[in-house]
Amino acid sequence: MATLIVAFPRIEEAKAVRNLLVRKGYEVANPCTTGAQVINQADNLSDGIIICGYKLSDNMLYSEIKEYKPKSFEMLLVASKNVWLECQEEEILCAAMPIKVNELLSTIEMMLQTQLRKRKAKRKQPRRRSPQEQKVIDDAKALLMNNNNMSEEEAFRYIQKCSMDSGNTMVESAAMVIDIYSEIR
DSSP states (O other): OOEEEEEOSSHHHHHHHHHHHHHTTOOBOOOBSSHHHHHHHHHTSSSEEEEEOSBOTTSOBHHHHHHHSOTTEEEEEEEOGGGHHHHHTTTOEEEESSOOHHHHHHHHHHHHHHHHHHHHHHHHSOOOOOHHHHHHHHHHHHHHHHHHOOOHHHHHHHHHHHHHHHTOOHHHHHHHHHHHHHHHO
């Protein structure tokens, strides 16, 4: 589950929102009062949502936090409605001050569901190999084709099967094939 980071200029506000979210069952990091704290916490987590005010105690604006945060984090700005126009172009969701609990919770839940859908879609996409990784696989296929009279497809399937049987990646299995043939020489 994604972690929520709560940041407001006054520690009392940040703690109150954090405690509310913890009571509702969300995983929430330590409350923050500065933008530097937010970025530091976000850098140490894989993904989540940053819930923050317009300006924090170190004078860092929400827009600066957005610029420095990891891409895996979404933002929810809690501010007055006159600030919302700035956020439309920046893909930041907003919640009105004063905070309405049900509105805040439903917005967070919607954001978490969106992140979950994105994560699932990303997992379904095949991972792209770097040119170096592809070269290792190509070299292993060439060795198998030359030494074992295999077609390119048969060599690929062999490496793929070795990978599946051993629980290693294709690149690791290809490297093992190369190592075996280098020992034979």
